[in-house]
Amino acid sequence: MEADLPSARLDAAVLPRHVAIIMDGNGRWARQRGQPRVFGHRRGAEAVRRAVTAAAEIGIGYLTLFAFSSENWRRPAEEVGELMGLLRVYLRKEIAELHRNDVRLRVIGNRQKLPADVVSLIDGAEAQTKDNTGLTFTIALSYGAHEEITEAARALALEVAAGRLSADAITPEMLAGKLFTAYMPDPDLIIRTSGEQRLSNFMLWQAAYAEFLFLDIHWPDFDRSHLEHAVGEFQRRDRRYGAVAG
Numbered sequence: 171m172e173a174d175l176p177s178a179r180l181d182a183a184v185l186p187r188h189v190a191i192i193m194d195g196n197g198r199w200a201r202q203r204g205q206p207r208v209f210g211h212r213r214g215a216e217a218v219r220r221a222v223t224a225a226a227e228i229g230i231g232y233l234t235l236f237a238f239s240s241e242n243w244r245r246p247a248e249e250v251g252e253l254m255g256l257l258r259v260y261l262r263k264e265i266a267e268l269h270r271n272d273v274r275l276r277v278i279g280n281r282q283k284l285p286a287d288v289v290s291l292i293d294g295a296e297a298q299t300k301d302n303t304g305l306t307f308t309i310a311l312s313y314g315a316h317e318e319i320t321e322a323a324r325a326l327a328l329e330v331a332a333g334r335l336s337a338d339a340i341t342p343e344m345l346a347g348k349l350f351t352a353y354m355p356d357p358d359l360i361i362r363t364s365g366e367q368r369l370s371n372f373m374l375w376q377a378a379y380a381e382f383l384f385l386d387i388h389w390p391d392f393d394r395s396h397l398e399h400a401v402g403e404f405q406r407r408d409r410r411y412g413a414v415a416g
């Protein structure tokens with residue numbers, strides 16, 4: 171994709187309800203500038219602010235950003251520490267502004283692995299913004315779809331074992347209701363930056379009918395023009411959900 175995008179003409183009537191983004195390329199962006207990876211993550215946090223503001227202004231209902239995967243714990247401790255630090259700063263500094271802008275913040279993923287103070291910040295931010303009715307902004311943190319689906323299956327199995335549910339009665343909706351994402355619609359559009367074309371264990375169940383868009387820019391460069399371009403591209407797609415064109 172070119173850096174200079176024509177300003178997209180968006181049809182407010184067919185906006186994607188839920189846009190999810192796999193933020194990728196912070197490390198490469200930094201390396202290209204002779205800087206350490208953390209420099210890319212810091213600039214990536216600024217791109218997060220731009221993406222949230224743009225999504226709210228465009229009128230998207232749900233924005234989910236993949237910030238840290240269950241596999242990212244394998245990164246060097248120093249980098250993991252830096253990412254947790256950026257998250258702390260974000261949760262401390264941005265929450266007042268998010269709240270002012272009527273944004274509801276949610277965090278999905280395995281909280282057991284997160285530092286206790288980060289969990290407290292998340293709990294506080296979620297409680298403070300829970301009644302907001304504007305954009306629902308979800309951060310996927312320590313998130314992995316295999317783990318999520320396994321936990322959902324386990325929860326249903328426990329209900330069967332307790333005699334509250336018959337195994338024959340299990341439906342896809344019941345499983346979806348046990349996922350972290352039960353409070354929101356499935357993503358209509360999934361964007362990944364940095365040119366990689368894979369899901370990397372992100373929202374495997376929820377992505378069943380999502381449109382995909384892969385951008386050639388690295389995440390720290392992401393701004394409103396890229397979101398508008400992506401939404402414009404989404405609006406040109408013909409979604410049939412397995413049926414024939416109408």
Ligand code: FPP
Nearest residue numbers: 193194195196197198211214215237256260
């Ligand atoms: C992918 O780039 C990016 C991440 C794993 C971290 C994303 C985190 C942020 C943008 C900052 C903090 C987040 C919030 C919500 C405030 P990479 O490191 O995998 O890049 P590479 O593939 O080029 O190495």
